[in-house]
Amino acid sequence: MRFDTVIIGGGLAGLVAGISLQQAGRSTAIVSTGQNALHFFSGSFESMKEAPERLTALFAGAGIRVHYNPGVRLTPLGTFREAELSLEDISLFPEAKFADKALLACVPGYLDFFPAFLAEGLEKQGIQCRLCSLDLPEELQDGSVERRSVQLARLVDRDWKKIVQQIRLMIQDEDAVILPQLFGLQDASVPEHLRQEIPARVVFAGTMPPSIPGIRTQRLLKRRYEVLGGTYLGGDEAVEAQVEGNKILSVRTHNLEAHALEASHFILASGGFFSKGLRSNPFRVWEPVFGVDVDFDEDRNAWYNEEFVGDQPYMQYGVRTDVTLHPLVDGQPRGNLYAIGSVLGGTRPELGSGAGLAIRTAFLAVDKILESL
Ligand SMILES: Cc1cc2nc3c(=O)[nH]c(=O)nc-3n(C[C@H](O)[C@H](O)[C@H](O)COP(=O)(O)OP(=O)(O)OC[C@H]3O[C@@H](n4cnc5c(N)ncnc54)[C@H](O)[C@@H]3O)c2cc1C
Numbered sequence: 143m144r145f146d147t148v149i150i151g152g153g154l155a156g157l158v159a160g161i162s163l164q165q166a167g168r169s170t171a172i173v174s175t176g177q178n179a180l181h182f183f184s185g186s187f188e189s190m191k192e193a194p195e196r197l198t199a200l201f202a203g204a205g206i207r208v209h210y211n212p213g214v215r216l217t218p219l220g221t222f223r224e225a226e227l228s229l230e231d232i233s234l235f236p237e238a239k240f241a242d243k244a245l246l247a248c249v250p251g252y253l254d255f256f257p258a259f260l261a262e263g264l265e266k267q268g269i270q271c272r273l274c275s276l277d278l279p280e281e282l283q284d285g286s287v288e289r290r291s292v293q294l295a296r297l298v299d300r301d302w303k304k305i306v307q308q309i310r311l312m313i314q315d316e317d318a319v320i321l322p323q324l325f326g327l328q329d330a331s332v333p334e335h336l337r338q339e340i341p342a343r344v345v346f347a348g349t350m351p352p353s354i355p356g357i358r359t360q361r362l363l364k365r366r367y368e369v370l371g372g373t374y375l376g377g378d379e380a381v382e383a384q385v386e387g388n389k390i391l392s393v394r395t396h397n398l399e400a401h402a403l404e405a406s407h408f409i410l411a412s413g414g415f416f417s418k419g420l421r422s423n424p425f426r427v428w429e430p431v432f433g434v435d436v437d438f439d440e441d442r443n444a445w446y447n448e449e450f451v452g453d454q455p456y457m458q459y460g461v462r463t464d465v466t467l468h469p470l471v472d473g474q475p476r477g478n479l480y481a482i483g484s485v486l487g488g489t490r491p492e493l494g495s496g497a498g499l500a501i502r503t504a505f506l507a508v509d510k511i512l513e514s515l
Contacts, residue, residue, distance in 0.1 A: 145169045145373070147511060148393055148405040150380045150431055151419065153178030155483025155500035156411035157363040161200055162508040164370035168515075171373040171403055173380045173395050178417055179484065183356030184348060185232035185323070186215055186225035188496025193227050197501055204366035205330055206359055214238055216320075218256065218348035220263020229355050231326060231333035233345045238267045241318035241343060246273050247309065248322075254291045254350040255322045264320075274312045276305060295327040295354045302332045306339040318343040327354050330362065380431045383408070388477045390432065407511045410434075410461065410469065410481045411504070419485040420459065427459050432479060434469035435462040437489050460487020467507050480507035 147163055149156045152174030163170045193210035201208055207230040214222040215234055222238040233240070244264060248257045261271040278289075279297040287293050298305070302325065309319055323346040325332045337344045346355075368374055378397040383390050392402035410432060412419030421430050427438040438459040439445060445456045461469050461481040467490075468475035482503035488495065493502045 143171070143398075143401060144404045145171045146405060146515075147171075147407040147409060148173070148403045149409040149411055150174075150393065151178070151411035151413055151417070151483070151485075152364065152374060152376065153360075153411060153413055153417065153483060153500070154180055154363075154497055155413075155504045156409065157360070157367055158197075158200065158501055158504035159409050159411060159482060159508050160367045160372050160374075161204070161363065161370060162505065163511065164367060164372045165200075165203075166508070166512055168511070169371070169373075171375060171405075172367065173375045173378050173393070173403070175379045175418070176377060178360065178413060180356040180360040181353060182351045183353045183359065183497075184215070184217075184223075184225075185229040185353065185355045186223075186234075187227040187498055187501070189494030189498030190227035190501070194501075196505060204362045206362050209234070216260070216263075216345060216347050218259075218350060220256075220260040220266075222263075222267075229359065231323070231346050231355060233343075239269060240345070241269050241316070243270045243272070243316040244318040244320050244345075245309070245313055245316040245342070246271050246320045247276050247312075248273055249276050249278060249289065249294065249324075251278075251285075251289045252291075252294065252322070253289055255347075256350075260320065260347055269318070272314075272316065276308055291322075291324060291349050291352060291354055292327075292357075295324050295357075298324050299326065299328040299332045302335055303339075306336065309340050313340075313342060316342055318345055320345045320347050322347060322349050323354050324349065325354070327358050330358060380412075383432050385432075385476075388474060390476060390479050393431065406478060407514075408432075408479045409507055409511075410479060410485055411483045411500075412485050414460065414484040414487060415456070417484070420461075420487070422456075427456075429461050429469075429485065432469065432471075432476065434471050434476065434479075434481070435473070436460065437462050437487070458488030460489040461485050462489060466510055467503060480510065482507050 146168040149172045152172045211234040213234040215225040392404040467480045483500040
């Protein structure tokens with residue numbers, strides 16, 4: 143099978159690159175093993191000090207809306223973190239005291255949401271909290287299904303009008319209503335309906351992972367990629383590359399066995415340790431598909447910080463590249479291969495971190511590929 147570009151990894155970086163190349167009329171394939179960092183996404187994009195038009199247009203095409211509003215967001219544990227560019231349903235406030243009184247809506251037996259922590263955190267900010275219970279969707283009432291985010295999220299969008307009715311009956315003098323981030327998985331317009339129909343400021347509070355806004359974002363990007371004609375090989379793993387001189391000729395995958403994926407360009411978007419884009423044993427860190435150079439400390443003791451909650455040096459390890467994101471092998475760039483996203487670790491601080499790094503490097507690699515054609 144031959145494509146213009148083959149992308150290894152279908153997380154944020156791989157999908158942004160794939161959509162952009164498809165939009166430019168290139169034929170691409172994405173091979174992706176499975177879960178990625180979007181499934182754990184807070185909804186806020188790190189290191190994005192602006193909302194680039196190119197990104198908002200790409201997201202809008204996929205049905206994803208973002209807003210740029212520097213401030214703080216509420217975490218699942220009732221604390222506040224600085225945030226800037228975020229998915230539209232993540233509330234951003236100029237300061238942590240965003241209301242005087244809040245009605246905190248809980249779902250009985252819901253295992254991934256901790257209203258007591260939220261209430262404690264909000265009370266610390268001077269926000270008076272009152273807890274109320276929402277009725278469960280019928281399918282969950284007999285107790286045979288575990289009340290996890292994904293199970294609830296499959297059902298709640300359908301019932302949004304009933305939820306509005308319940309809240310309207312329960313609300314007294316509260317100026318904010320806090321709901322779990324459970325909405326919008328089946329129907330992305332539901333968070334906005336809730337905001338419009340509930341007569342108070344609606345705030346969606348994060349739950350424990352997986353993240354429903356993150357899963358929705360991944361699904362919408364994947365759907366957009368496929369609508370544009372991209373070939374998404376989900377549940378498959380790139381295992382090795384065929385190389386000639388400085389060039390990658392093809393990539394072999396686990397499922398396709400003998401049918402290697404040939405292309406003019408390859409993009410490595412396989413993520414960091416979390417997604418197995420980088421591997422390690424007690425002696426070294428390596429990149430498993432192309433075997434490109436990885437920046438890491440030879441001294442094993444320098445990999446981690448004994449202060450558990452401090453910054454961990456190993457999180458900075460990543461694939462070494464030249465300025466145009468070509469990974470190096472023994473110091474020599476692989477001419478038709480680009481590394482993007484968190485597989486770079488902290489090796490390219492000038493390009494940001496987290497989601498900002500994934501997006502910037504995806505666009506950079508796409509531009510280089512299109513320039514070269
Ligand atoms: C748990 C977690 C939460 C995060 N939360 C945030 C956040 O809230 N905000 C933020 O800005 N940043 C966050 N980040 C940082 C995150 O890394 C980036 O935001 C960004 O989503 C990374 O995207 P990526 O595409 O580079 O990598 P990933 O999302 O890791 O995707 C890599 C993909 O490649 C696949 N893959 C790996 N090896 C292969 C192979 N050999 N063959 C085929 N497929 C392969 C993996 O299965 C995975 O699907 C988080 C990171 C983690 C780990």
